[in-house]
């Protein structure tokens with residue numbers, strides 16, 4: 366179990382008073398005090414880590430959020446903000462002496478503004494809910510985490526979430542125009558808006574990816590885009606991960622930004638093909654799916670150019686989608702890669718780190734060496750275009766010592782990402798999982814400066830304590846999702 370701050374016994378002793386105070390602020394249906402009902406909130410998608418919160422509150426309005434935070438500030442009660450609880454870094458893990466503040470009841474779209482290409486949504490609206498709300502007019506919200514049918518826009522801002530199409534259209538931070546934020550003392554702030562430049566400090570940049578440590582987001586204004594007229598994909602097989610990695614680099618260097626560019630290595634190709642039977646080539650070492658989108662004439666031209674680059678990079682096989690059904694078939698295996706890995710190994714850890722694209726070949730080679738060193742299998746599926754790796758470390762938790770070895774292997778991968786100029790955080794956030802690896806990436810001076818920012822917003826450290834900043838003593842290595850017996854958290858969601 367990951368180490369968390371020692372609960373304050375004084376707060377635990379005041380639990381009844383605290384619950385009474387919360388009932389005085391909110392209707393009965395918005396407070397969960399009962400131990401059984403609280404269990405639903407004891408973990409997020411990192412279900413290996415669990416903690417029953419003191420209570421759960423589900424406010425319905427910004428004013429209620431403000432009232433709860435003001436009370437918690439005065440009473441010294443920690444608060445863990447929560448959207449849908451799909452975090453893969455333990456970001457919404459409760460603390461024993463704090464409440465969970467769930468934003469699920471703030472789930473309305475407040476404004477759809479086509480002339481300004483903006484949607485104003487409450488934080489509990491799902492990512493896909495925004496796209497669905499504007500689909501009738503041919504618009505959508507571009508960042509597309511594969512959890513998009515469940516995760517909330519508030520959580521997306523909390524984690525600066527990404528997805529397959531973020532290579533071309535940017536991460537959450539590039540698609541947010543404005544926020545309403547409630548500070549720990551109950552103060553309500555409005556930042557940015559529908560105008561393209563808010564002026565002053567880049568508060569939106571600071572708050573996007575702040576993992577619930579600086580304030581509670583109660584409204585988000587996002588940018589929406591027109592759906593591209595056409596999308597076609599190439600399925601490219603290569604003799605090595607290095608040649609596939611070179612192809613990725615050459616496509617980008619040629620000035621082409623695909624809508625999505627995803628890669629799988631041999632173990633992942635075999636596992637997914639056995640699972641979905643979409644005709645992936647089995648004699649290649651690496652597979653690239655490159656999707657081009659835009660006006661048809663442009664897409665057709667870019668397909669030609671990518672095809673020529675693939676030839677120069679020794680592509681062994683090449684298929685180009687000629688119909689929407691074929692394009693979807695190319696993606697089907699990639700989307701099923703995580704559940705497919707559950708069929709070839711009793712357990713796996715899903716890591717998440719990002720590297721500069723140029724280092725792709727070097728990192729893939731080194732990861733293979735590490736796999737041999739630890740004697741553990743490895744399957745690679747990742748967002749190749751933006752260098753976001755999701756190595757799946759294959760192990761058997763029933764074999765003594767294998768979990769420890771897998772964790773050490775995972776830690777080495779993340780350290781490698783930092784060594785080549787990348788980052789620990791990828792798209793899943795730091796949370797508790799990567800918290801103790803933060804000193805690998807940041808110096809004590811960096812971390813102190815970040816803590817000062819935290820202190821300016823939340824001087825008593827009441828918002829999401831125990832996350833992001835390392836505790837005094839180190840514990841587990843970071844950045845993984847443990848899948849035991851193929852039982853993936855949220856198995857109903859499609860995987861990218």
Ligand SMILES: Cc1cc2nc3c(=O)[nH]c(=O)nc-3n(C[C@H](O)[C@H](O)[C@H](O)COP(=O)(O)OP(=O)(O)OC[C@H]3O[C@@H](n4cnc5c(N)ncnc54)[C@H](O)[C@@H]3O)c2cc1C
Pocket residue numbers: 409410445446447448449450451452453456457468488509510511512515516517518519520521522523524525526527528529576577578580581582583792793794829854855858859860861
């Ligand atoms: C199957 C699966 C696939 C996934 N695929 C992807 C993917 O492709 N790309 C990707 O980026 N992520 C992915 N994730 C991770 C996760 O879905 C994202 O991090 C998502 O943004 C979390 O949203 P949520 O609503 O579940 O937030 P939660 O998990 O509830 O919270 C996440 C963090 O944000 C904070 N937070 C939540 N709401 C607020 C708020 N209103 N105000 C302030 N802080 C808040 C929380 O305190 C926490 O630190 C995946 C997860 C699963 C389970």
